[in-house]
Amino acid sequence: MNIGEIALLVQGKILTDGVNTKLEVGGAFAGDLMSDVLATIKPEAILITGLNNPQVIRTALIADVRMVIIARGKQPSMDMIELATSEGMPMVSSPLGLFELSARLAENNIVSFEQAFDLSKYD
Amino acid sequence: MSNQGYLSDSSAARITRVEELAYELTIAEVMTKDPLTLAINMSMRDALDLFAKYKISGAPVAKDGKLIGILSTEDLIRSLRDGRIDRKVTEYMTHNVFTIRKHEQVVEALKLFNKTKVGRLPVVDENNNLVGIMTKGDISNGVLEALQRDLEAEELIRYRASHLFEDIVSDRTSLILRYSIKKDDFLHGGAASNRIKKALLRLGASNQVARKCGIAVYEAEMNLIIHTNNGGFLRVEVEENKIIMEAYDDGPGIPDIDKAMTPGWSTASSEVRNKGFGAGMGLVNINNCVDEMVIKSSKESGTNLFMIMYLDKASKQE
Numbered sequence: 001m002n003i004g005e006i007a008l009l010v011q012g013k014i015l016t017d018g019v020n021t022k023l024e025v026g027g028a029f030a031g032d033l034m035s036d037v038l039a040t041i042k043p044e045a046i047l048i049t050g051l052n053n054p055q056v057i058r059t060a061l062i063a064d065v066r067m068v069i070i071a072r073g074k075q076p077s078m079d080m081i082e083l084a085t086s087e088g089m090p091m092v093s094s095p096l097g098l099f100e101l102s103a104r105l106a107e108n109n110i111v112s113f114e115q116a117f118d119l120s121k122y123d
Numbered sequence: 124m125s126n127q128g129y130l131s132d133s134s135a136a137r138i139t140r141v142e143e144l145a146y147e148l149t150i151a152e153v154m155t156k157d158p159l160t161l162a163i164n165m166s167m168r169d170a171l172d173l174f175a176k177y178k179i180s181g182a183p184v185a186k187d188g189k190l191i192g193i194l195s196t197e198d199l200i201r202s203l204r205d206g207r208i209d210r211k212v213t214e215y216m217t218h219n220v221f222t223i224r225k226h227e228q229v230v231e232a233l234k235l236f237n238k239t240k241v242g243r244l245p246v247v248d249e250n251n252n253l254v255g256i257m258t259k260g261d262i263s264n265g266v267l268e269a270l271q272r273d274l275e276a277e278e279l280i281r282y283r284a285s286h287l288f289e290d291i292v293s294d295r296t297s298l299i300l301r302y303s304i305k306k307d308d309f310l311h312g313g314a315a316s317n318r319i320k321k322a323l324l325r326l327g328a329s330n331q332v333a334r335k336c337g338i339a340v341y342e343a344e345m346n347l348i349i350h351t352n353n354g355g356f357l358r359v360e361v362e363e364n365k366i367i368m369e370a371y372d373d374g375p376g377i378p379d380i381d382k383a384m385t386p387g388w389s390t391a392s393s394e395v396r397n398k399g400f401g402a403g404m405g406l407v408n409i410n411n412c413v414d415e416m417v418i419k420s421s422k423e424s425g426t427n428l429f430m431i432m433y434l435d436k437a438s439k440q441e
Contacts, residue, residue, distance in 0.1 A: 017139050018139040018140075018141075032399060033396070033399055033400070033401070033402035033404075034345075034399045034400060034402070035342065035345075035400065035401075035402035035403070035404035035405055035408055036402045036404055038338045038341065038342065038404070038408050039402075039404045039407065039408050039411070043330070043334065049399075051398075051399040053309070053398060053399065054310065054312075054313075055309070055312050055313055055398070055399055055400075056399070058312065058313030058314065058316070058317055058341070059313065059341070059399075061313075061317050061320070061337075062313065062316060062317065062320060062334065062337040062338055062341045063334065063337075063338065064330065064334055079310075085139070087317075117386070
């Protein structure tokens, strides 16, 4: 699916100008703690999060995220939208919660872009 | 670009590069220079022949270099309908012509195109001499060319930066980046790390190396913001074959480093967790991303986090 289709599927609004809505995305990751995201997200994922602050965008940039979906209808600040726009990070606000969002994407063949975290070496 | 074709105040806060260019570029940069002009003694038939020959749909009419009117295909059609193709162009041309000055911004032309619905605008200099003509197509071409120049400039910077270590010869060349990180500055949290990541990409690091180093310094940066007394510093030293990253602060020190290295263990407050941090994965993430990690910490001298990423030639981007 591409970014435009995904935005439609989650009843989302694209908040960043100049988005290439035809860009294809194959997988997603959901989480609210940014270190969890960095620990296990694969590159080129959709990041679904309930967190609503500029660190989401900075984390997404570091982790080579392809698209950010802010859940539960939260409205990002103008600063956050500006940051996302200037860095070319597509950002969508959706009224759905994390579970519903993930379920809808999974139903439409978006796979998990979460790589298992190897805990064994910390035993 | 907004539907109006130019910026409203409410959308001014969100400006794309294309919109910026509408303000940066001047008419003189995008216009067609020395356009074909019609002389006042020409007939409509002469104009028809010229339009057909040069595949244009309109041209200014000038006398002694001064604009006196503009003729379009609609005017030609009117003269054909009237069966008066041999009359002078001055009879059928539009006399009161919208013009634009060559030093104006492109956005002014966009406004005028929208307001007047004309297809082309003659361009004049400060003495009202005709110096060019422009259509919306000229604007698109001008913007595309400017975007191409942007791209080439970035590529050139990237090329120069990535050849730094070849161009500058010494026994051991390195580039040092330093960032001062303020305590509790969540607003800018991660900004330094993103700059570091971009710098590494410019220097020719692969996407994977830039991502891993980015994650490591991001976690270190957030630790300085969340856990220190007075903030601290990030220092990144780039060499041809390795990247050394350091974070240091003046306290309060990590009481139990082993515990801090346990996945999920965190001392962060619920307030910090609400901001999306304190997952207890910071040092763990760093350890997973870099090739070597050393932490030295004491109550007296604070914490020094030392990280190395080795670059083998094979993983470098050409």
